[in-house]
Amino acid sequence: MDTKISEYILAIVTNDMTKVQGGGCPVFYAENAEEKEKISLLLARALGGVVHDLENGVYFICKH
Amino acid sequence: MDNYAVVILAGVVAGFLSRLLTLRSDYRHYPAFPHGYFTHLSLGFIAACLGAVAIPAIAKPDYVAVTFLVLAAQQFREIRNMERETMTKLEETKLVKRGADYIEGIARVFEARNYLAIFTALITSGVAHLFGWQYSLAAGIICIYLSMRLMRGAYIGDIAEVVDATVHFEGSLLMVDDVVIMNVGLPETREKILKEGIGVLIKPKNDDARLTLHNPGQRMAIIHDVVSILGTKVDINETELVPLARKHIDKGYLAFFILPNEPDREILKQVIKNVPLIETAQGTALKSFYGRKAAD
Numbered sequence: 001m002d003t004k005i006s007e008y009i010l011a012i013v014t015n016d017m018t019k020v021q022g023g024g025c026p027v028f029y030a031e032n033a034e035e036k037e038k039i040s041l042l043l044a045r046a047l048g049g050v051v052h053d054l055e056n057g058v059y060f061i062c063k064h
Numbered sequence: 065m066d067n068y069a070v071v072i073l074a075g076v077v078a079g080f081l082s083r084l085l086t087l088r089s090d091y092r093h094y095p096a097f098p099h100g101y102f103t104h105l106s107l108g109f110i111a112a113c114l115g116a117v118a119i120p121a122i123a124k125p126d127y128v129a130v131t132f133l134v135l136a137a138q139q140f141r142e143i144r145n146m147e148r149e150t151m152t153k154l155e156e157t158k159l160v161k162r163g164a165d166y167i168e169g170i171a172r173v174f175e176a177r178n179y180l181a182i183f184t185a186l187i188t189s190g191v192a193h194l195f196g197w198q199y200s201l202a203a204g205i206i207c208i209y210l211s212m213r214l215m216r217g218a219y220i221g222d223i224a225e226v227v228d229a230t231v232h233f234e235g236s237l238l239m240v241d242d243v244v245i246m247n248v249g250l251p252e253t254r255e256k257i258l259k260e261g262i263g264v265l266i267k268p269k270n271d272d273a274r275l276t277l278h279n280p281g282q283r284m285a286i287i288h289d290v291v292s293i294l295g296t297k298v299d300i301n302e303t304e305l306v307p308l309a310r311k312h313i314d315k316g317y318l319a320f321f322i323l324p325n326e327p328d329r330e331i332l333k334q335v336i337k338n339v340p341l342i343e344t345a346q347g348t349a350l351k352s353f354y355g356r357k358a359a360d
Contacts, residue, residue, distance in 0.1 A: 037250055053236035053248070
């Protein structure tokens, strides 16, 4: 059985850098809401995570 | 000697029939057909033989043989381990898991049904020995009927009602009626969920039922059974559409959410009602004094 990391934030996508501070995971800056959605979708598919919305313009991709 | 042959034959036939009739390969995909099926029939046959020769061995009397029979019966304990191991291994590659509780429940049933085959064979051959083979026919039929009837177990439909509910969003939170299911980020995914998602509430009828539904293992069993009949749109890197069952923490009912391949709400409700209750998950609070006191 392989070991996996779960319940872990893999990436943060935002168009407002003032809402996010550096931490343990990469932060992707998007110009607008549309780009933010696109980046989130691509990241989620590539990483096998789920996109969550913090409702303040910040999306994050989490592995469950 | 001829007499014993009839006695043993009666026992073996009844025991084997009992195993055959309690073995079902259905939507749970277990045991697999035909090889898994055949393994269990063979074991059932051995169990029936064991049960059938016990009475003639005592009657002969051959006590050494009886001791060996007891030793042989111990082997059937291994069935549970075997089933558990197989299913746990299969679990690793499953997108929607059965859960440890369900696996344990299934493994127990397999073990118990072999014991039932032994007892059926034992009683039938006993009756054949004491009263003649004509009576053993009736004894065999009664034993098989009892083992199918009494070991039936309970279903979700016995302890809970399943009612319609609406899937909607509050901000980014996916809700089924008033229960929060999960946070969904992407607007596209939200639209898809609103269009194709189905939600139902599973309302427990009493406190015991509430405790049963509280058990995550029981919830995994519900989700697994629904998915194996209605399908799901979840895929390996597409985990957002995963079916979930969450509890209303104050009222104790479950909210169930799924994006099925076959969007049929009535069938979904029927499937949930027919999910077996897991033996180890069943709440029994009302059987205890304090449980009854706390309930009123």
